[in-house]
Amino acid sequence: MIEANGLTKRYGERLAVDRLTFTVKPGQVTGFLGPNGAGKSTTMRLILGLDAPTSGTVTIDGRPFSKVAYPMREVGALLDAKAIHGGRSAYNHLVCLAQTNNLPKSRVGEVLDLVGLSEVARKRAKGFSLGMSQRLGIAAALLGDPKLLMFDEPVNGLDPEGILWIRNLMKALAAEGRTVFVSSHLMSEMENTADHLIVIGRGRLVADCTVTEFIDQNSELTIRVRTPERDRLAGLATGKGGVVAHDGEDALRITRLGMTEIGDLAFDNQIRVHELSPIQASLEQAFMELTKDSVEYHAAVPGRPAAGAIADAAAVATEVVSGAIQHGGR
Template identity: 85%
Template sequence: MIEAVGLTKRYGDRLAVDQLSFSVKAGQVTGFLGPNGAGKSTTMRMILGLDAPTSGRVTVGGKPFAQAAYPMREVGALLDAKAVHGGRSAYNHLLCLAQTNNLPTRRVDEVLELVGLAAVAKKRSKGFSLGMGQRLGIAAALLGDPQVLMFDEPVNGLDPEGILWIRNLMKALAAEGRTVFVSSHLMSEMENTADHLVVIGRGRLVADCSVQEFIDNNSELSIRVKTPELTKLNTVLTDKGAIVRADGDEALLVTRLGMTEIGDLAFDNGIRVHELSPIQASLEQAFMELTKDSVEYHAAVPAGKGA
């Protein structure tokens, strides 16, 4: 378990993390989300003792990570897959980590096989693709068979097969009772992988809940109605306070009214309905809605020719 209490980090005049308190429980995948500049990387570095908090505290398994007798046996982390000596082979990189952490040599072959790099174990890592580098970083995180795992953008550079693999791996690790903490900007992956979310913006906690709770709390359910009588139904629904917008040639997306109300109104007004179905917002839509005021950098959309 990871627990942060009042965690704060200041760099000169800039407050990177501001009174952040949350816990990451064992047995589930916890997604760590936030816009660029929100303080995610700084928080993960403080968990690992790479940066010292200005105030507050963070513990792993009830104690600061710096007090761990055998760090890699307790926490496995992937923060920067490029942090590898390019002249070393994948095998030798992992062997050095194993020897300096008093880990059995057999673990090197085991994790190389697990991440799919056994065939290139003797090749120098400087020739690895981005995806292969990610796999090597994940192998290093798994080397000590730790109970706590932290991944920062683990699917970066992976192909679809690799993305599915790491998704299933994280779920399997959590199912074994381990603590899995994952930072990512890929909302679709977090929606498919995470059980719980910790969301921050400008260094502050903005949400700490399950994925479904997050979507429900930060989006509005839409109802898709397909009918050959669009104009008539639009008028009926709007008169009852619904917000209606077109969704293709023969369908409407309706908010502010439930499916039962829409169905009853259509029936009472003699309107044929061919489809009536709920449209759940995605995690990305809910995330964008919640963090729209916490985005540090706003990019402009280029104007088209002749504009």
């Protein structure tokens, strides 16, 4: 279990982590989310004792990480897949880690088999792709068979098979009663993997709940209705306070009204309905809604402000295509 209490880290005038208090429990995969610059990596470094907090505390099973006698037996961590001596083979890299943590040499072969690197075990790490480096980093994290695992962007560079493998691995580790704490920017992957979420923005805690609760609390229910009398139903739904958008020739997407209200509205006005179904918001949509005011870095199309670039994305695309056509016609 990881417990943070008032955890704060300041670099000069910059406040990277701001009074974070949360608990990461065993037996579940806990996703750690936040925009770039939110303080996720700093928080993970504070947990592992790689940085000292300005104030507050963070403990692992009631102790600071610095008090753990054999760290790899209790905590396995992957923060930077490329933090490996390039001149060493995968096998020798893991052997060195095993020796410094009093782990049996036989464990090296076991984790290499587990992550699928047995065939390249004697090759130097400098020739590894990002995906292979990720697998080696995961092997190192698993080397001590720890009860707590921390991963920072573990699926970077992995192919679809590798992503499915790490997803199932994390779920299996949690099912064994271990604590699994994983940071990622891939919302779809977190939606498929995590049981619980801790979300931060600008160093502060903004959500601590299950994935389902997070989506429900930060998104609006949308109902899809398919009917041959689309326009008439759209007018009636708008009159009842619904927000209506067309979804093809014979369908609508309606918010602000529930399924029962829409069904009764159609029935009372003798409108045939061929489909009436809820559209579940994604974790990505809920995350974007919750953290929109916490984003530190806003990208923009060259020559346009960020907000305008986002709002006018379709117009920008049209201008680019139009310009290309005109240029080609000269």
